[in-house]
Amino acid sequence: MPDDPLPGLVQDATGHGMPVDAGTIEMAAVETGPQAHRRRRNGIGITGWLSIGWLALVVGLAVLAPVLPLDDPKESITAIARRGPLADAGSAPGHLLGGDFNGRDMLSRLIWGGRTTLLVATLAVVIGFVFGGALGLVGGYFRGKVDVIVSGLLDVFLAIPAVILALTLVVILRTDPSTPNAGGVDPTVALILAIGLVSVPVLGRITRASTLTWSEREFVLAARAQGATHRRILLREVLPNVLPAMVSIALLGVAVAIVAEGTLAILGASVEPDTPTWGNMIAIGRINLQRAPHIVFEPALMIFFTVLALNMLGDVIRAKFDVREGAL
Amino acid sequence: MRTIARRLLQLVVVVVLSTLFVFSLLRLFPGDVADAVVPFGTPQQKQQFREDNGLDKPFFEQYATWLGNLLHGDLGKDYQSNTPVSEKVTAALPVSLQLMLYAQIIALAIAIPLGVFTAYKANTVADRSVNTGAFALLALPSFVLALALAYFVGVKWRPDLPILGQIPVTGYEPGWLEGVFGEPTGDIGHHLGTMLLPAISLAAGLIAVYMRLLRSDMIATLQENYITMARSKGLSDRRILWRHALRPSSLTLLTVAGLNFGTLIGGAVAVEVIFGIPGLGTLIYQAINARQVVELQSYIAIIAIFYVVLNFVIDALYVVLDPRIRRAHA
Numbered sequence: 152m153p154d155d156p157l158p159g160l161v162q163d164a165t166g167h168g169m170p171v172d173a174g175t176i177e178m179a180a181v182e183t184g185p186q187a188h189r190r191r192r193n194g195i196g197i198t199g200w201l202s203i204g205w206l207a208l209v210v211g212l213a214v215l216a217p218v219l220p221l222d223d224p225k226e227s228i229t230a231i232a233r234r235g236p237l238a239d240a241g242s243a244p245g246h247l248l249g250g251d252f253n254g255r256d257m258l259s260r261l262i263w264g265g266r267t268t269l270l271v272a273t274l275a276v277v278i279g280f281v282f283g284g285a286l287g288l289v290g291g292y293f294r295g296k297v298d299v300i301v302s303g304l305l306d307v308f309l310a311i312p313a314v315i316l317a318l319t320l321v322v323i324l325r326t327d328p329s330t331p332n333a334g335g336v337d338p339t340v341a342l343i344l345a346i347g348l349v350s351v352p353v354l355g356r357i358t359r360a361s362t363l364t365w366s367e368r369e370f371v372l373a374a375r376a377q378g379a380t381h382r383r384i385l386l387r388e389v390l391p392n393v394l395p396a397m398v399s400i401a402l403l404g405v406a407v408a409i410v411a412e413g414t415l416a417i418l419g420a421s422v423e424p425d426t427p428t429w430g431n432m433i434a435i436g437r438i439n440l441q442r443a444p445h446i447v448f449e450p451a452l453m454i455f456f457t458v459l460a461l462n463m464l465g466d467v468i469r470a471k472f473d474v475r476e477g478a479l
Numbered sequence: 480m481r482t483i484a485r486r487l488l489q490l491v492v493v494v495v496l497s498t499l500f501v502f503s504l505l506r507l508f509p510g511d512v513a514d515a516v517v518p519f520g521t522p523q524q525k526q527q528f529r530e531d532n533g534l535d536k537p538f539f540e541q542y543a544t545w546l547g548n549l550l551h552g553d554l555g556k557d558y559q560s561n562t563p564v565s566e567k568v569t570a571a572l573p574v575s576l577q578l579m580l581y582a583q584i585i586a587l588a589i590a591i592p593l594g595v596f597t598a599y600k601a602n603t604v605a606d607r608s609v610n611t612g613a614f615a616l617l618a619l620p621s622f623v624l625a626l627a628l629a630y631f632v633g634v635k636w637r638p639d640l641p642i643l644g645q646i647p648v649t650g651y652e653p654g655w656l657e658g659v660f661g662e663p664t665g666d667i668g669h670h671l672g673t674m675l676l677p678a679i680s681l682a683a684g685l686i687a688v689y690m691r692l693l694r695s696d697m698i699a700t701l702q703e704n705y706i707t708m709a710r711s712k713g714l715s716d717r718r719i720l721w722r723h724a725l726r727p728s729s730l731t732l733l734t735v736a737g738l739n740f741g742t743l744i745g746g747a748v749a750v751e752v753i754f755g756i757p758g759l760g761t762l763i764y765q766a767i768n769a770r771q772v773v774e775l776q777s778y779i780a781i782i783a784i785f786y787v788v789l790n791f792v793i794d795a796l797y798v799v800l801d802p803r804i805r806r807a808h809a
Contacts, residue, residue: 303496310497310783310790312745315763319779322767323507410620417622417749418764433626437753440626441634448630451623459618 199467202460209457213266222246222256224263224427229254233443251432251446252439261453264427269457271343271428272408278347279354280401286351287358288393292366292385301359308352314414320345321420339422342415346408357400361393395472399465406461413454429454483795490791497783498549502542505776515770516558528558532773545776554777557766564774567762568781573656575758578751579743581671581678583736586685593686594693594732595720601698610694613687622749625680629753632676647673649755677754681746685739689732696728730797737793741786 195203212219222228231250248257290301308316325341335341365371366389374384409429415421416430417437424431429450436446508515512534513525520528528534532555533541548554554564593613597606633648652673653665700706701724709719748760755761759778766775 303493306493307496307500310493310787311501311779312742312782312786314745314748315779315782318748318763318767319504319775322770323504406618413620414622414746414749417752419768433622437626440630444630444634447626451626454620454623455618458620459615462614462618 195467195471198463202463202467205456205460206464209265209453210269212262213269216262216266219262221259221262224255224259225425226256227254228256231256233439233446236445248449249443249445251436252443257446257449260427260432261429261449264429264432264450265453265457267339267422267426267428268409268412268430271339271346271412271422272405274343275346275408276350276354276401276404278344279350279404280397282347283351283354283356284358284397287355287360288362288385288390290355291359291362292381292389294363298359301355305352305355305359308349309356313349313353314411317345317349317411318415318418318420320348321415339426342412342420342422345415346411349411350404350408354397354400354404358393358397361396362389365389365392395468399468399472402461402465402468406458406465409454409458409461486791486794490787493787494784495546497787498546498780499542501776501779501783502545503538505772506538508772512772516772518770531556549777549780554781555773557769557771557774559769559771564777567774568759568778569660570662571757571759571762573654573660573662574651574756575744575747575751575760577654577656578674578677578681578747578756578758579740581674582681582685582743582747583739585678585682586689587736589682590686590689591693591725591729591732594690594697595725597690597694598697598701598724598728599716599720601694610691613690616683616687619683621680621684621746622753624683625677625750625753628676628680646675648676651756673754673756677747677750677756680750680753681743684746685736689736692735693728693732696731697724700724700728734793734797737796738790741782741789744782 228246228250231246232254233252234246234249236247236249246256246258248261251257251260286301286305290298311319321338321341324336324344325338326335336344371384371388374388379388412421412428413430413433416428416434419434421428421430421434424435432450433447433454436443436450439446506512511525512532513520513528517524517528533544536544552565554568556563557567593609597609600606629648632646647669650673652669653663654667654670654674655664658664706719706724709723714723744759747758748764750756751758751760752764759782763775763778765771766778
């Protein structure tokens with residue numbers, strides 16, 4: 152067999168390597184067969200539009216944050232400290248979502264926090280998309296020794312649970328305040344690089360598996376028979392077909408990256424605690440959970456709805472382009 | 480047999496590569512490792528630290544010594560409290576293993592009936608509403624659920640509910656697995672109480688994944704000829720579902736559930752920190768914040784080895800369980 156199975160790969164009935172690591176399966180499990188077909192017939196459906204609407208709103212607010220008439224997200228107004236939208240002691244007039252424990256306007260912090268969180272998540276997935284995609288394409292297309300090296304590399308990355316790898320990378324990469332001369336990069340860059348590197352093997356696996364099947368198709372053979380170069384075949388014949396699978400996984404990847412930012416924030420490994428992100432807001436608000444739960448639950452709801460919307464959109468794309476689990 | 484031998488070789492290669500990866504990763508730590516691990520040590524102490532950990536030797540010699548020590552159970556030292564890392568691991572490992580086990584049990588206990596039910600009722604209103612619920616559950620990060628449970632069970636509903644009021648929200652009581660590791664065990668009832676909320680937080684996301692996997696595999700199985708055969712013999716739907724269709728449909732589910740033991744460690748870090756559970760996740764969190772690079776290196780290597788070996792075992796089990804794969808290899 153040309154593609155030797157590595158640990159973590161199970162051979163399915165057709166002899167193709169089927170990735171069975173939890174991350175891939177979790178993502179693959181998002182698809183539901185019959186619903187998918189129904190949706191394909193009816194366009195993207197109401198859930199698709201709702202998801203796009205929510206994402207447009209969140210992204211729009213994040214992009215426009217500097218020009219919107221918002222309070223300074225770092226300015227304290229003592230009167231609204233710990234006042235929530237439904238606080239028993241009366242809400243905070245003029246501050247729709249209340250204030251955090253320092254009296255900083257929650258609405259403003261949610262929008263500015265969304266800006267940082269979404270930027271980090273998107274850039275991280277772009278890293279995964281480019282590098283994972285390139286590795287997967289090359290491994291799946293050339294097979295043989297190249298594939299063994301590529302798959303082995305991805306397996307080594309996958310041998311360490313994503314959260315723990317990302318956590319380690321953040322700590323290694325970022326400048327430590329106690330030893331500023333020791334080197335390292337800006338914490339935001341460190342966070343993007345860490346989450347990005349962790350997403351490389353996930354996207355690499357998907358791309359490789361998808362490339363394996365598409366490379367066997369007749370039109371690839373035809374192109375090869377006509378004397379097309381490998382580069383041309385990869386970019387013009389294989390890539391366009393693999394792209395829908397990559398995009399749908401990348402959308403889910405952004406969702407996973409948003410959750411990862413939150414998890415890392417709880418562990419004190421997001422951007423500087425002073426800068427609002429959804430994760431940082433939750434991590435800091437945790438201390439006041441008993442007295443002012445809205446400080447934690449407002450950003451938590453933002454994460455929930457954004458992740459939900461991204462998952463649904465990824466699902467819709469899968470259905471539209473008929474990205475089958477069998478092909479993954 | 481040849482396949483097994485070949486995979487064993489691959490296993491060794493991946494173990495070596497991933498530990499090498501962990502090892503070199505932490506060599507990238509900015510600045511002098513000695514400054515990070517023993518920040519207030521005298522120059523002599525720092526020199527001692529470098530010699531103890533062989534930092535003055537060439538890279539591959541360092542790696543070989545470190546891996547050798549690791550395989551012999553010498554995991555280095557926590558230079559803050561001056562305790563051997565192996566002692567800390569012995570105390571924390573049973574805690575994390577029990578947490579993961581409970582999370583898996585809760586997830587499977589809920590996901591299997593739901594998966595069977597939705598496959599049986601595929602494309603009905605009931606199926607669709609359960610699926611929608613699962614979709615929502617997938618979007619709920621475990622740390623968010625953990626905080627919600629901590630707030631609602633621990634604060635908001637606490638005075639009104641007689642049973643929920645008994646559930647502890649922080650703290651930990653040793654359970655039964657500690658006994659195996661030679662650690663003191665505790666009151667099982669209280670132990671389960673302390674583990675309930677963390678286990679639910681971890682299980683929720685898994686329920687959605689497991690249910691969907693089982694559902695799609697089950698729908699495929701229900702279209703097989705032998706199911707039609709069983710039906711024509713007049714067997715009851717219940718018997719067909721549970722006795723004939725479940726076992727062949729559960730392969731992927733079991734694989735994923737097994738592999739999840741590795742990934743759960745990652746997910747458990749935040750949950751352990753939120754609920755104050757002294758497991759491996761909490762140790763990693765503390766090691767990172769105290770910049771104990773040597774200690775951290777051991778934890779990550781242990782997890783990586785555990786995960787790779789687990790992968791291998793499940794892979795092998797898969798071949799044993801499904802005769803079709805066995806034949807494809809022969």
